[in-house]
Amino acid sequence: MDSKLDDTMINLMNRNHKRLTYQRKEILKILNDNGNKHVSVEEIQRLAKENNVILSISTIYRTMDILHKIGAVIKHNFGNGIAEYEIFEGNKNAHHHLICKKCGRIEEVFGLVGDNFNNQIFVEKGFKVEYQRLEIYGYCKECMNNSK
Incomplete structure (x- = not known):
């Protein structure tokens, strides 16, 4: 380590x-x-x-x-x-997940939520974000192509 x-x-x-x-x-x-x-x-x-x-x-x-x-x-x-x-590394490497409902593949994606999102939440709602997690479920390209 x-x-x-x-x-x-x-x-x-x-x-x-x-x-x-x-x-x-x-x-x-x-x-x-x-x-x-x-x-x-x-x-x-x-x-x-x-x-x-x-x-x-x-x-x-x-x-x-x-x-x-x-x-x-x-x-x-x-x-x-x-x-x-x-x-957990805070929002240093903030990423989100695309999850295929058919094959279960999980892909990490970066930059989906803008850099100022946490600040905007604090300004508008008075809520201090420690970290964020977003999971998006759907179908990957391979599963969509195989179902055609």
Whole structure:
């Protein structure tokens, strides 16, 4: 895990009276190393095993629950009944998701909501946005082409 993320997580865990145990650190490393995709508990376990780290499924579930509650990760459910996670980085890398209802493909898209959206919400509604999440359901190009 890079030192900046490590320091951030240590501070976040300390503020929430949680220890950054070896298992939690390994899980955060896996999330960080796979920052370009969403990972499920089962994928975390498989990736840990590939790195010769043994983590029980219950440890991963408990850790993900803690990390979600303290705001370290974002939990997604894209309608397939499987929770998937990614490290929360605020709106630094704000992105949204296009989800195909036929094949289940998930595509991340950036820049759908204008940069001034959060400020506009604050000015008009007095609401400070911590992060935003937008899920758009429909059909990907491949599924539309295959149904013709």
